[in-house]
Amino acid sequence: MNRRTVDVSIPLGPVHPCFKEPARIKCETRGEYVLSAEVELGYMKKGIERIMKGRPWQEVMFLAERVCGICSVIHNMVFIEAMESISAIEVPDRAAMLRVVANELDRMQSHLLANFSYCYTIEHETLAMYLLDQRETVMDMLERLTGARVTCAYIVPGGVRADILPDDMNFITSGLRELEKNISRYMRMFETAPLIGLRSRSIGNLTLEAASRAHAVGPTARASGINEDRRLFHPTYKRLCFQPVTRKEGDNYARIMVRFQEVMQSIGIIRQCLSGLPHGKVRGGGTCSAGAVRYSGEAPRGELTYEITTDDAGRVVEIAIQTPSIMNIEVCTHDLLTGAESIADVTSIFVSCDPCIACTER
Amino acid sequence: MTVYIYEQDLNPMKFSILTCPRQDRVVRLLAKEYGLSLQVMRKVMLGKLDMMLLENLPARYEAWRPENMEDDVLLSSIKPTLLSVAIPIIPEREMHRIMDNARQAVAGGLTPKDAAEKARKEIREVILA
Numbered sequence: 136m137n138r139r140t141v142d143v144s145i146p147l148g149p150v151h152p153c154f155k156e157p158a159r160i161k162c163e164t165r166g167e168y169v170l171s172a173e174v175e176l177g178y179m180k181k182g183i184e185r186i187m188k189g190r191p192w193q194e195v196m197f198l199a200e201r202v203c204g205i206c207s208v209i210h211n212m213v214f215i216e217a218m219e220s221i222s223a224i225e226v227p228d229r230a231a232m233l234r235v236v237a238n239e240l241d242r243m244q245s246h247l248l249a250n251f252s253y254c255y256t257i258e259h260e261t262l263a264m265y266l267l268d269q270r271e272t273v274m275d276m277l278e279r280l281t282g283a284r285v286t287c288a289y290i291v292p293g294g295v296r297a298d299i300l301p302d303d304m305n306f307i308t309s310g311l312r313e314l315e316k317n318i319s320r321y322m323r324m325f326e327t328a329p330l331i332g333l334r335s336r337s338i339g340n341l342t343l344e345a346a347s348r349a350h351a352v353g354p355t356a357r358a359s360g361i362n363e364d365r366r367l368f369h370p371t372y373k374r375l376c377f378q379p380v381t382r383k384e385g386d387n388y389a390r391i392m393v394r395f396q397e398v399m400q401s402i403g404i405i406r407q408c409l410s411g412l413p414h415g416k417v418r419g420g421g422t423c424s425a426g427a428v429r430y431s432g433e434a435p436r437g438e439l440t441y442e443i444t445t446d447d448a449g450r451v452v453e454i455a456i457q458t459p460s461i462m463n464i465e466v467c468t469h470d471l472l473t474g475a476e477s478i479a480d481v482t483s484i485f486v487s488c489d490p491c492i493a494c495t496e497r
Numbered sequence: 498m499t500v501y502i503y504e505q506d507l508n509p510m511k512f513s514i515l516t517c518p519r520q521d522r523v524v525r526l527l528a529k530e531y532g533l534s535l536q537v538m539r540k541v542m543l544g545k546l547d548m549m550l551l552e553n554l555p556a557r558y559e560a561w562r563p564e565n566m567e568d569d570v571l572l573s574s575i576k577p578t579l580l581s582v583a584i585p586i587i588p589e590r591e592m593h594r595i596m597d598n599a600r601q602a603v604a605g606g607l608t609p610k611d612a613a614e615k616a617r618k619e620i621r622e623v624i625l626a
Contacts, residue, residue: 173547177510184517348582349553350560442519455518457556465553495552 142166145478149178153256153482155248156492160468160485164478172472172481174464180496184454192218192292192423192449199441200286202456203494205248207286208241208277209434215290217430217441218449222292224421228413230294231371236307236408237280237289239401243314244273245435246354246394246401249489253391254325256486257334265321269314276310279303294418304409311402318402322395335388339471339484342385349466352459353437354397355488357381358389365433375407387487394489423449434459436489458494511543511551519555526558527584530576531620541624545586557583571599574613580620587623595619 142165149157157178163170183202187195199214200207212234219226226234247270254263274284280299281287289296325331341351346359356363357379364379366372380396382389427444437459444453467488472481514520528538542551550557561583563576581592599616603609 174549175507176548176552177507180510180513347560348557350556453518457519461549461552462556465549465557468547468549 147481149175151482153252153486154492155252156490158464158490158492160472160481162472162478162481167477167479169472169475169478169481172468172475174468176492176496178496179492181493183497184456187451187454190451192445192451195451195454196291197286197288200288202458202497203491204285205245205491206241206434206436206439206494208237208281208289209432209439211288211290212238213430213432213434213439213441214443215292216432217428217443218292218423218445219421220430221426221428221443221445222421222424222449224293224423225419227294227416227419229298229415230417230419232408232412233280233295233299233417234290235371235375236299236405237277237287237295239404239408240273240277240280242435243398243401244270244277245489246398247273249435249486250325250391250394252486252489253387253483254331256483257331259328259331262321262324262328262331265317269317269321272310272314276307279306291418292423293421294416296418298417299412307405308409311405315399315402318395318398322392322399325391325395332388334480334483335386335391335487336384337386338480339387339390339467339475339487340385341466341471345470346385346466349470350462351437351466352462353434353489354390354393355463355466356437358393359383359385363438365431365438369432372404375404377404387483390487390489427453436460436463436491436494438462456497458491458497460489460491460494463488464490464495507548508543511548512539514548514551515539515542515554520551523554523558523584527580531580531617531624533621533624537625541586546584550585554584570609571596571603571613571616574610575599575616575620580624587620591623592620595623 145162145164147160148154149159159175161173161175183198187198196211196214200211202210247266251263251266254266278284280303281289341359343360346356346361360381360383362379362381366377380393380400382393423445425445425447429440429442431438431440439459440457442455443451446452467485471484475481475484515524524538524542525535528535561579577592577596580587581589595616599612602612602615
């Protein structure tokens with residue numbers, strides 16, 4: 136172990152009021168300057184990939200959405216679409232659109248929670264609570280569509296579990312109207328508040344090169360000018376003429392603003408889906424068979440990849456999950472926290488990358 | 498990093514990460530590429546990379562873009578940025594030194610293939626040092 140002269144070595148966490156989940160950041164400082172940082176994991180390892188092995192897809196589908204409680208819908212969607220890709224199962228148009236609605240609602244609640252955490256971390260509790268209130272509205276919509284708030288198990292091979300009822304569609308449409316009005320207001324608050332600007336602008340600058348090198352994904356990468364989004368390759372999103380939101384600043388402010396803009400974009404996507412919802416069945420059926428695939432989807436935090444091998448009975452023989460937080464926490468630790476101008480910014484920089492430890496440790 | 502006497506040994510957790518299917522695939526590829534045994538490569542990575550780098554190993558390997566390698570036999574066989582930038586187990590200055598030595602050897606009359614082999618030997622020495 137090399138010996139170096141440092142002023143103070145500061146461990147943050149594993150239990151910290153600003154973190155949603157346990158992780159430990161070890162920072163070495165000289166004065167206010169952060170010389171180096173390291174994130175330690177291991178406080179909530181589930182070993183879920185190992186639990187999944189050897190189980191039939193009917194069980195793994197429920198395990199997949201338990202990888203992460205915040206973005207459970209996308210884990211469900213990517214796993215099921217991977218199984219469909221292995222078994223060449225077709226999805227009815229109506230079900231494909233409803234999947235997008237569920238996925239975008241999930242993205243909205245995840246982004247609102249991430250921005251709540253950030254505002255709470257920089258001690259703007261008023262805006263934080265406003266955002267958490269809006270998240271509840273989105274959670275209600277998700278519950279009306281899928282029947283559950285967190286582990287919905289809405290997406291099944293060949294379609295979705297249940298059709299949307301006219302009442303629920305009206306509930307979602309009117310909820311979106313209210314949400315759009317409120318989020319626009321909160322975005323303006325975030326953009327114009329001088330104290331938020333002091334804590335966010337030019338803090339935690341992530342360059343395009345560093346983001347590319349560590350394969351940063353999602354809003355963290357798009358806030359640094361990387362125009363990458365797995366939704367660009369998804370057949371249903373292609374039909375909706377989806378274009379990703381990007382910014383060039385690469386700082387805390389840009390990462391939060393990208394999420395706000397994506398919430399507004401999701402509102403538009405859901406409206407587009409609901410207004411053009413085709414008639415027909417929502418479950419086409421199909422049988423899961425043997426094969427291997429690597430399948431990616433765009434989670435709220437970025438690219439989520441499942442590598443699956445199945446046998447003839449649809450049992451999962453091999454599975455590996457690469458979650459977006461792995462890449463984002465890594466780039467945050469080595470390119471943002473290391474070299475941060477002030478130790479006081481460590482928590483806000485870390486939270487601005489929307490780290491999910493449950494996803495990272497799986 | 499500073500060592501706290503009350504902290505637990507992180508190596509078992511790091512080893513669990515390193516033996517996950519995707520990480521294992523990358524470690525095997527790198528060990529084969531640079532002529533090291535799997536056990537040695539694992540030990541080096543456990544020592545030189547922190548937990549997040551180990552978790553992100555497959556993504557960093559996939560994101561690594563070989564630059565101008567088609568035109569340069571030395572670059573394409575040594576792949577210097579792979580071990581110094583993408584998966585940082587060798588300091589960049591050391592890798593520059595190795596590359597400079599290889600280029601000088603080629604200028605001195607050695608074939609690029611032999612110079613690359615010599616450079617890979619130097620890389621192994623630096624990794625194991």
